[in-house]
Amino acid sequence: MLALERYARFSSEDREAVEGLLRSPLTRLRAGETVIHEGTSSPVIRVLSSGWAYRYKDLPDGRRQIVGFLLPGDLFNLHIRLREVDHTIAALTPISFHTIPLAQFAALMERRANLSQAALCNELVTSAIQREWLVSLGQRSAFERLGHLFMELFTRLKLIGMTSGNSCGFPLTQNDLADATGVTPVHLNRVMQDMRREKLVELRCKRLQILDEDRLRNLAMFDAAYLQVRHESIEYQ
Amino acid sequence: MLALERYARFSSEDREAVEGLLRSPLTRLRAGETVIHEGTSSPVIRVLSSGWAYRYKDLPDGRRQIVGFLLPGDLFNLHIRLREVDHTIAALTPISFHTIPLAQFAALMERRANLSQAALCNELVTSAIQREWLVSLGQRSAFERLGHLFMELFTRLKLIGMTSGNSCGFPLTQNDLADATGVTPVHLNRVMQDMRREKLVELRCKRLQILDEDRLRNLAMFDAAYLQVRHESIEYQ
DNA sequence: ATTCCTAAATGATAAATGTTATAAAAATTG
DNA sequence: CAATTTTTATAACATTTATCATTTAGGAAT
Numbered sequence: 001m002l003a004l005e006r007y008a009r010f011s012s013e014d015r016e017a018v019e020g021l022l023r024s025p026l027t028r029l030r031a032g033e034t035v036i037h038e039g040t041s042s043p044v045i046r047v048l049s050s051g052w053a054y055r056y057k058d059l060p061d062g063r064r065q066i067v068g069f070l071l072p073g074d075l076f077n078l079h080i081r082l083r084e085v086d087h088t089i090a091a092l093t094p095i096s097f098h099t100i101p102l103a104q105f106a107a108l109m110e111r112r113a114n115l116s117q118a119a120l121c122n123e124l125v126t127s128a129i130q131r132e133w134l135v136s137l138g139q140r141s142a143f144e145r146l147g148h149l150f151m152e153l154f155t156r157l158k159l160i161g162m163t164s165g166n167s168c169g170f171p172l173t174q175n176d177l178a179d180a181t182g183v184t185p186v187h188l189n190r191v192m193q194d195m196r197r198e199k200l201v202e203l204r205c206k207r208l209q210i211l212d213e214d215r216l217r218n219l220a221m222f223d224a225a226y227l228q229v230r231h232e233s234i235e236y237q
Numbered sequence: 238m239l240a241l242e243r244y245a246r247f248s249s250e251d252r253e254a255v256e257g258l259l260r261s262p263l264t265r266l267r268a269g270e271t272v273i274h275e276g277t278s279s280p281v282i283r284v285l286s287s288g289w290a291y292r293y294k295d296l297p298d299g300r301r302q303i304v305g306f307l308l309p310g311d312l313f314n315l316h317i318r319l320r321e322v323d324h325t326i327a328a329l330t331p332i333s334f335h336t337i338p339l340a341q342f343a344a345l346m347e348r349r350a351n352l353s354q355a356a357l358c359n360e361l362v363t364s365a366i367q368r369e370w371l372v373s374l375g376q377r378s379a380f381e382r383l384g385h386l387f388m389e390l391f392t393r394l395k396l397i398g399m400t401s402g403n404s405c406g407f408p409l410t411q412n413d414l415a416d417a418t419g420v421t422p423v424h425l426n427r428v429m430q431d432m433r434r435e436k437l438v439e440l441r442c443k444r445l446q447i448l449d450e451d452r453l454r455n456l457a458m459f460d461a462a463y464l465q466v467r468h469e470s471i472e473y474q
Numbered sequence: 475a476t477t478c479c480t481a482a483a484t485g486a487t488a489a490a491t492g493t494t495a496t497a498a499a500a501a502t503t504g
Numbered sequence: 505c506a507a508t509t510t511t512t513a514t515a516a517c518a519t520t521t522a523t524c525a526t527t528t529a530g531g532a533a534t
Contacts, residue, residue, distance in 0.1 A: 067371045
């Protein structure tokens with residue numbers, strides 16, 4: 001399923017058009033491989049079909065910041081009219097994704113306004129997620145940041161049916177989490193242990209378990225509204 | 238002029254359409270007043286006509302993070318299909334802005350694909366700016382962050398002809414800068430003094446002067462590519 | 475099992491930034 | 505121009521987070 005469908009009520013023609021797109025070739029990459037590199041550009045948009053990917057930016061001196069995660073169904077690389085992309089996208093796990101020529105996508109958007117708006121909406125939500133990260137990095141403590149990230153990812157996974165009960169597959173290492181929350185791996189490790197000691201989450205064998213969602217939500221000041229979750233839908237998805 | 242025009246070559250019909258939009262009523266607000274509040278929603282999009290505005294998010298416990306600045310010509314509030322906006326927008330100086338009914342704007346976008354793509358592109362650049370902020374907050378020191386912010390704003394102001402030589406009007410207080418860079422006002426003051434001592438910038442009487450742009454750019458690791466600046470255009474704009 | 479590699483954990487110390495309180499300077503207002 | 509408010513500056517001290525060096529634990533490959 002395409003994340004876009006969350007943002008619009010699709011007519012059968014819309015759905016047919018989307019399915020047409022998803023018949024485009026599927027590319028597979030191994031964990032760690034790069035999808036598209038900062039400073040380059042290619043006239044295609046992509047839809048992640050399976051696996052996790054992440055966006056990051058490098059600094060000239062070797063530091064790097066992860067600026068977002070991509071989950072199955074996410075549309076990305078919609079860089080219409082931009083000279084080049086400003087960040088790198090790489091596979092965190094083995095992934096597969098569809099590649100749709102930009103021209104084909106643009107033509108479709110002209111014909112189907114509904115799709116066009118859904119694509120815009122997808123970007124707006126990505127943007128809202130980034131703003132929440134800005135609040136995390138600017139104002140929240142390392143502990144709160146990590147908690148917030150766990151809540152974001154768990155909520156997004158729930159929306160696409162990739163959780164079971166209070167747990168979900170979770171391929172991020174402490175190093176990845178450190179690069180996303182803007183702390184050193186050493187410090188992240190300590191914070192991680194605090195969380196465990198507080199019986200908020202358990203993370204092992206690439207599986208995340210949310211032990212006390214209410215308390216975690218409060219501590220991290222997490223409010224899912226920015227993810228455009230209907231308040232009921234998250235419960236019964 | 239509308240920032241949109243940077244992102245597409247407009248036909249005369251396009252331009253006419255845009256000018257039609259800009260004949261919409263102009264609202265004036267005093268410094269400090271709120272344009273739209275987080276959690277609310279209104280079926281309009283807006284174009285800042287004069288003055289500076291800023292986007293911010295509040296935390297339940299009173300902390301707040303500025304997540305972006307709006308300059309004359311910027312289109313904002315394009316929250317098509319979103320339940321509610323996730324952040325507040327307020328005037329930093331006295332401002333005036335156009336308000337365009339969303340329905341009217343959406344109809345126009347359906348008719349003029351070029352405009353539609355320019356609007357999307359505008360969002361993509363906003364998003365790219367946010368990612369650069371994420372790198373600042375996550376990886377750069379307070380000094381580098383502040384330098385980067387100065388470079389961003391100076392560059393954007395240059396693009397709209399609001400600089401003269403190496404200086405520009407600059408209404409932000411140290412408090413605002415602290416809320417944008419995620420440090421305390423006390424610390425921001427210290428960093429500000431370092432910059433002055435280093436003869437990098439001078440900020441007084443609401444006027445910013447870039448004393449050594451090359452060195453500032455290097456120290457802050459600033460590369461204007463993400464703002465979609467053609468390398469020449471910034472020089473001769 | 476042995477080796478190799480990556481991920482996770484620990485401890486000592488240093489650096490960056492936050493906190494609180496207060497004062498000086500500048501801008502606004504009556 | 506005096507009064508008030510906002511902005512900038514300073515100092516002492518506390519806390520968070522980074523650094524660096526080393527260790528342990530797990531998986532994957534031989």
